[in-house]
Amino acid sequence: MTTIVEPPPSDLERNTPPIWNASGLGSRNLPTSKRRTRGHNFRNSRANISQLGDPELVDSVLSDRSIQLPRIVRLEGLQSFDSKASNRSTGSATLGRMMPDHIERRVTEVVVDRMADVPVVALQGPRSVGKSTVMNQIARQHGATVINLDLPDVRDAVKADPQRAIRQPGTVFIDEYQRLPDLLDVIKAEVDAEFRPGKFVLTGSTRFDALPRSTQTLTGRIHFVSIWPFSQGELAGTRETFLDVAVTEPERIPTGLGAGSSYEDYAERICAGGMPVAIRSSRGRNRWFDDYATSALQRDVAAISSLRRGTELPTLFARLAGQTAQPLNITAAATDVDIQVSTASSYVTLLENLFLIHRLPAWGRNLRSRATAHPKVHVVDSGLAARLLRITPERLTRRDPAALTEFGHLLETFVVGELLKQASWSDNVTALGHWRTHDGQEVDLVIERDDGVVTGFEVKTARKIDRKAASGLIALRDALGDQFNAGYILTTGDASYRYDDRIYVIPVDRLWQANHITAESTK
Numbered sequence: 037m038t039t040i041v042e043p044p045p046s047d048l049e050r051n052t053p054p055i056w057n058a059s060g061l062g063s064r065n066l067p068t069s070k071r072r073t074r075g076h077n078f079r080n081s082r083a084n085i086s087q088l089g090d091p092e093l094v095d096s097v098l099s100d101r102s103i104q105l106p107r108i109v110r111l112e113g114l115q116s117f118d119s120k121a122s123n124r125s126t127g128s129a130t131l132g133r134m135m136p137d138h139i140e141r142r143v144t145e146v147v148v149d150r151m152a153d154v155p156v157v158a159l160q161g162p163r164s165v166g167k168s169t170v171m172n173q174i175a176r177q178h179g180a181t182v183i184n185l186d187l188p189d190v191r192d193a194v195k196a197d198p199q200r201a202i203r204q205p206g207t208v209f210i211d212e213y214q215r216l217p218d219l220l221d222v223i224k225a226e227v228d229a230e231f232r233p234g235k236f237v238l239t240g241s242t243r244f245d246a247l248p249r250s251t252q253t254l255t256g257r258i259h260f261v262s263i264w265p266f267s268q269g270e271l272a273g274t275r276e277t278f279l280d281v282a283v284t285e286p287e288r289i290p291t292g293l294g295a296g297s298s299y300e301d302y303a304e305r306i307c308a309g310g311m312p313v314a315i316r317s318s319r320g321r322n323r324w325f326d327d328y329a330t331s332a333l334q335r336d337v338a339a340i341s342s343l344r345r346g347t348e349l350p351t352l353f354a355r356l357a358g359q360t361a362q363p364l365n366i367t368a369a370a371t372d373v374d375i376q377v378s379t380a381s382s383y384v385t386l387l388e389n390l391f392l393i394h395r396l397p398a399w400g401r402n403l404r405s406r407a408t409a410h411p412k413v414h415v416v417d418s419g420l421a422a423r424l425l426r427i428t429p430e431r432l433t434r435r436d437p438a439a440l441t442e443f444g445h446l447l448e449t450f451v452v453g454e455l456l457k458q459a460s461w462s463d464n465v466t467a468l469g470h471w472r473t474h475d476g477q478e479v480d481l482v483i484e485r486d487d488g489v490v491t492g493f494e495v496k497t498a499r500k501i502d503r504k505a506a507s508g509l510i511a512l513r514d515a516l517g518d519q520f521n522a523g524y525i526l527t528t529g530d531a532s533y534r535y536d537d538r539i540y541v542i543p544v545d546r547l548w549q550a551n552h553i554t555a556e557s558t559k
Contacts, residue, residue, distance in 0.1 A: 139266065139273075140270065141270060142275075142461045143170060143261060143461060144173060145461065147174060151234035152234060153233055153259065154257065154258065155235040155257050156227060156235065156236045156257050157238070157258070157261060158238040158239070158260050159240075160243065160260060160263070161263035161264060162392060163335070163390075165265055166266075167211070167239040167241070168182075168212075171209055174209070178206060180206055180208075184212065186212045186215060191215055194216060198216075198218075199226075202222060207237055208236050208237070210238050210239070214241060214247055217247045220253045220254060223238075223253075224257065227257050231257075242336055242389055242391075243388070243389040244260060264460060265310030265457075267457040268547065274548055274549065276547065278546060278547050278549075279458035279547075283465070283485060284521075286524075289540060291531075293531055293532075296530050297528070297545040300429065302447060302450075303429040306446045307423075307427065307428060307432070308321070309419020309420055310453075311419060314328075321423075325419065325420055329353060333349055333350060333392075348379075348383070352370075352383050352384075355369045356387065356393055356413055357425050360415045360421045362412060363472070364384070364395060384413075394414045396412040396414060397411045397470075398471070399468075399471050414448075414452055414453065415449060418449050425442070444495075447495055447544070448495040451495045451526055454548070464485055464486075466484050467482075467483070468482070469481075477507060479492040488519055489521045491522050492509050492520075492523040493526060494509055494524070495526050496525055496526070496528075499527060501525055505525060506523075506535055509524075509525065513537070513538055522540060523540070524540050524541075527541060527542070527544065528544060530543055532546060
């Protein structure tokens with residue numbers, strides 16, 4: 037049974053900025069019962085409404101910011117978050133999967149910082165990843181309103197008079213701008229008329245350069261910020277700095293035992309992923325992933341593509357999930373789905389433009405004569421990948437040969453995803469890729485700094501490392517010489533130690549531990 041308890045409005049709600057009024061092209065205050073829910077209360081409602089078990093309802097309700105959601109929804113058997121019971125330093129396998137209502141996103145700082153530099157900041161990433169929540173938080177801090185183009189009446193009003201809609205004092209916040217791509221031309225004109233930092237903040241669920249004519253719009257006026265699913269550190273309430281230290285001061289990564297995450301812990305984290313709605317409701321997670329994989333395609337494909345045989349797209353997506361953490365093989369995927377390779381190639385690009393998959397390019401620089409040029413493919417969220425493959429934590433922990441192979445690919449996607457999240461808010465990353473030679477040496481992730489210095493990361497499911505496991509990083513080190521900063525073998529083991537010259541073994545859970553940095557050398 038569901039019991040809805042509607043308490044009196046809080047001080048925060050009484051002081052909520054007015055909602056953008058589509059009919060009047062202005063702002064007005066709404067009565068409490070219809071006021072937009074923002075900030076803390078909106079996040080409460082996101083958590084609570086996700087428990088209702090209808091993913092389509094969740095998506096439709098959460099996209100309509102003018103709806104006042106119930107602030108407290110109690111379900112039989114639903115556990116509440118207990119901050120004392122949660123493991124804040126490592127967030128064990130439960131993560132409690134009980135979470136605080138407010139999770140601080142590191143990307144918020146990046147957006148605010150970029151607003152001081154450029155006229156237009158675009159926050160882009162997959163649907164339901166938290167873009168609107170971040171935008172609402174920043175808009176509230178600026179005393180501004182958000183133009184939500186996911187709402188048909190708002191979209192129609194803006195389309196009818198776009199100049200009036202966006203000509204406002206202060207920063208203009210526009211949610212899901214890809215729903216009205218012609219608006220970019222109007223934004224360009226406004227920026228050219230008044231070139232000042234922080235004039236517009238946009239969010240989009242479609243890659244900017246995939247939109248019609250967008251490649252010629254806002255060049256030199258816009259900065260893109262990627263938002264990924266929740267990082268493990270964000271879920272645990274820790275501020276992750278592993279990557280910044282790893283690529284600049286590897287001697288500060290400590291030796292010794294880590295948090296002791298078990299094989300089962302990692303299996304649970306992999307299958308949960310980091311999508312906000314999915315991790316808040318373990319009982320309805322699989323159903324949410326199923327609907328998400330379909331609705332994300334149906335909802336946004338029309339904005340950027342005209343498909344003749346779009347029914348194959350979900351099937352192709354599932355086949356690509358089977359290639360996650362492997363070199364992209366479009367021909368094999370096309371054969372599996374029984375479509376032309378050219379069609380499959382366009383579908384792969386479409387999935388990438390919707391931020392559902394990520395192509396990790398081959399890295400080579402002056403080593404290209406030895407390196408392959410094929411990208412690797414990663415599903416953007418390990419939980420989504422696991423569900424597309426119908427893989428559960430229990431299946432991953434069977435440890436039979438098939439399960440070990442699946443675990444290896446999903447663990448790599450999970451770890452590379454965590455590193456890409458940290459890279460998205462780092463100033464120390466210039467280029468990312470993977471390195472794979474024709475003679476079989478490989479490094480799962482290569483990060484290059486501005487000065488050309490390179491750091492490598494290799495993911496292994498084993499708890500103990502031998503020379504073969506380190507061979508890819510050793511080969512890269514020997515090829516680069518002084519341009520090689522360090523290499524890290526990330527394992528499911530417990531110990532951190534230096535394996536060889538500039539080669540370190542690190543437990544995966546060091547990525548999000550709060551205490552992984554030391555002032556002492558690991559020498």
